[in-house]
Amino acid sequence: MTALAELAYLLAAVCFIFGLMWLASPATARKGNALASVGMLIAIVVTLLDRSILGYEGILIGLVIGAGAGAILARTIRMTAMPQMVALLNGFGGGASVLVASAEYLRLSATGGAALDVGISIQFSVLVGAVTFSGSLIAFGKLQDLVTGQAVTYPLQKPLNAVLLLAILAVAAYLVVPDSGLAAPLADLFGGDAAVPLLVLIGLSLVLGVLSVLPIGGADMPVVISLLNSYSGIAAASTGFVIDNNGLIISGALVGASGIILTKIMCNAMNRSLGNVLFGAFGAGAADVAAGGGASGGTYRQVTAEDAAIMMAYARSVVVVPGYGLAVSQAQHAVRELATLLEARDVDVKYAIHPVAGRMPGHMNVLLAEADVPYDQLWEMERVNPEFDRTDVALVIGANDVVNPAARNNTSSPIYGMPILDVDRANQVIVMKRSMNPGFAGIDNELFYASNTAMLFGDAKASLTKLAAEVKEA
Amino acid sequence: MLESLVSEIVVFVLAVFVGFQVITKVPPTLHTPLMSGSNAISGITVIGAIIVSGAGYGRLATVLGVIAVAFATTNIVGGFLVTDRMLRMFRKDTGGEGK
Numbered sequence: 001m002t003a004l005a006e007l008a009y010l011l012a013a014v015c016f017i018f019g020l021m022w023l024a025s026p027a028t029a030r031k032g033n034a035l036a037s038v039g040m041l042i043a044i045v046v047t048l049l050d051r052s053i054l055g056y057e058g059i060l061i062g063l064v065i066g067a068g069a070g071a072i073l074a075r076t077i078r079m080t081a082m083p084q085m086v087a088l089l090n091g092f093g094g095g096a097s098v099l100v101a102s103a104e105y106l107r108l109s110a111t112g113g114a115a116l117d118v119g120i121s122i123q124f125s126v127l128v129g130a131v132t133f134s135g136s137l138i139a140f141g142k143l144q145d146l147v148t149g150q151a152v153t154y155p156l157q158k159p160l161n162a163v164l165l166l167a168i169l170a171v172a173a174y175l176v177v178p179d180s181g182l183a184a185p186l187a188d189l190f191g192g193d194a195a196v197p198l199l200v201l202i203g204l205s206l207v208l209g210v211l212s213v214l215p216i217g218g219a220d221m222p223v224v225i226s227l228l229n230s231y232s233g234i235a236a237a238s239t240g241f242v243i244d245n246n247g248l249i250i251s252g253a254l255v256g257a258s259g260i261i262l263t264k265i266m267c268n269a270m271n272r273s274l275g276n277v278l279f280g281a282f283g284a285g286a287a288d289v290a291a292g293g294g295a296s297g298g299t300y301r302q303v304t305a306e307d308a309a310i311m312m313a314y315a316r317s318v319v320v321v322p323g324y325g326l327a328v329s330q331a332q333h334a335v336r337e338l339a340t341l342l343e344a345r346d347v348d349v350k351y352a353i354h355p356v357a358g359r360m361p362g363h364m365n366v367l368l369a370e371a372d373v374p375y376d377q378l379w380e381m382e383r384v385n386p387e388f389d390r391t392d393v394a395l396v397i398g399a400n401d402v403v404n405p406a407a408r409n410n411t412s413s414p415i416y417g418m419p420i421l422d423v424d425r426a427n428q429v430i431v432m433k434r435s436m437n438p439g440f441a442g443i444d445n446e447l448f449y450a451s452n453t454a455m456l457f458g459d460a461k462a463s464l465t466k467l468a469a470e471v472k473e474a
Numbered sequence: 475m476l477e478s479l480v481s482e483i484v485v486f487v488l489a490v491f492v493g494f495q496v497i498t499k500v501p502p503t504l505h506t507p508l509m510s511g512s513n514a515i516s517g518i519t520v521i522g523a524i525i526v527s528g529a530g531y532g533r534l535a536t537v538l539g540v541i542a543v544a545f546a547t548t549n550i551v552g553g554f555l556v557t558d559r560m561l562r563m564f565r566k567d568t569g570g571e572g573k
Contacts (some may be wrong), residue, residue: 250486
């Protein structure tokens with residue numbers, strides 16, 4: 001590689017870093033994204049001009065197919081389906097890494113094998129890329145309801161995964177140093193063909209990816225998508241090790257770091273360790289909890305849309321707490337209409353956003369932005385919690401566990417310690433829900449039985465439309 | 475034999491630190507665009523894919539490379555475009571018309 005090309009890759013990496021820096025504010029974020037795409041263009045053009053490129057037909061076909069598929073996907077995807085799209089793209093990134101590493105391996109094994117460092121990089125790239133690929137496809141399937149959203153458990157889960165990982169490491173070791181004494185039994189197994197052990201490694205890694213995401217329940221998807229995002233970055237970086245390219249290594253490291261940070265934020269927001277999310281199969285046992293403690297009952301108070309509308313219309317401040325139920329019934333726009341009517345009556349309206357309100361980090365913010373809610377009305381949990389004491393009406397729409405006071409004061413609750421939105425401290429709470437069924441975690445919510453809470457049952461969108469109509473008349 | 479691997483690991487670790495510094499400043503409001511945008515950046519694998527598919531490494535390697543180019547390009551184009559689509563929707567209270 002020429003020095004000039006190296007510098008061009010560095011320039012691309014600098015574009016990525018500045019692009020990510022500009023993502024620190026919604027005002028500059030678009031510019032940042034554009035700068036990052038310029039960096040990518042520089043990297044691609046420099047690579048196309050590389051002297052080692054002999055034929056362009058294949059490259060062109062790949063670029064056209066990829067660009068077409070990407071553009072169609074980006075234009076047609078619904079904002080509620082954004083987690084699926086990110087999962088799918090994570091998977092594609094991982095898949096590309098596997099393919100590049102495999103092609104390098106085949107080339108090098110035809111010419112006498114890879115040096116130790118390249119060999120290690122190739123096998124690592126195959127492993128991480130394949131786990132990212134199949135894991136992301138399972139995550140996609142779960143989000144798209146093609147695969148059950150329940151946590152899938154099976155006997156001997158952890159031992160089985162451990163054995164699988166050991167087998168992968170053994171095959172990878174064989175691929176790196178095929179002539180060491182330890183590898184002799186494997187050599188007999190694989191015969192002389194260099195492609196066979198590689199295919200075995202890819203196959204085992206794909207299975208590991210599937211088995212490690214299947215046991216994770218739907219409610220934990222924000223963590224998994226963040227983690228797979230990080231993997232896709234690490235896979236890109238490992239490809240950089242394979243082809244000795246610092247541009248890939250830096251870019252991959254940036255994405256890897258980003259994914260890890262988001263993973264940690266999501267884990268903190270659910271008060272769970274990463275290990276607990278990955279291996280705990282939360283949700284599988286929750287049915288028992290619901291059956292046992294869920295019937296605790298107590299009396300709850302129901303409210304009509306008319307009364308709820310009057311409460312809000314004559315309030316000074318209303319805080320809306322949107323949960324995933326809001327997105328499911330596509331009610332963002334109805335919320336926005338209601339909020340506009342309230343604001344016209346000089347009611348102060350804020351939106352309180354829990355970090356895991358949507359199905360991926362920041363998802364709820366995007367859904368509300370799509371409904372034209374200004375981003376300065378979206379308040380983060382830490383910032384909005386002190387406000388509830390001064391709030392007249394908190395309107396909870398399809399949120400459940402993230403407003404459950406048990407997380408604060410019931411040490412025996414499975415969600416004890418999880419940071420929540422303190423809606424129970426508002427003067428009046430209106431909870432909009434389909435029915436009294438418990439939420440994702442299957443835990444009963446004492447908020448629903450509190451003296452300052454009124455329940456408004458029904459489909460979120462229909463109820464919101466009714467509320468808006470009533471506010472208009474109030 | 476391992477010197478180049480070690481120096482690449484140095485670059486990787488330093489870049490992770492830069493990443494931590496930069497990403498922690500991104501507000502939660504923008505975490506979804508951050509993910510889709512960083513997704514596009516991880517499509518940088520396309521560089522490896524282009525080299526593998528164009529350098530005449532043999533038929534199988536070329537085919538694998540072309541598929542890799544398609545995968546990575548989907549990642550890049552899809553990621554950047556959808557990020558832009560989302561960021562266009564973010565507007566301030568007093569700002570003009572969104573979209």
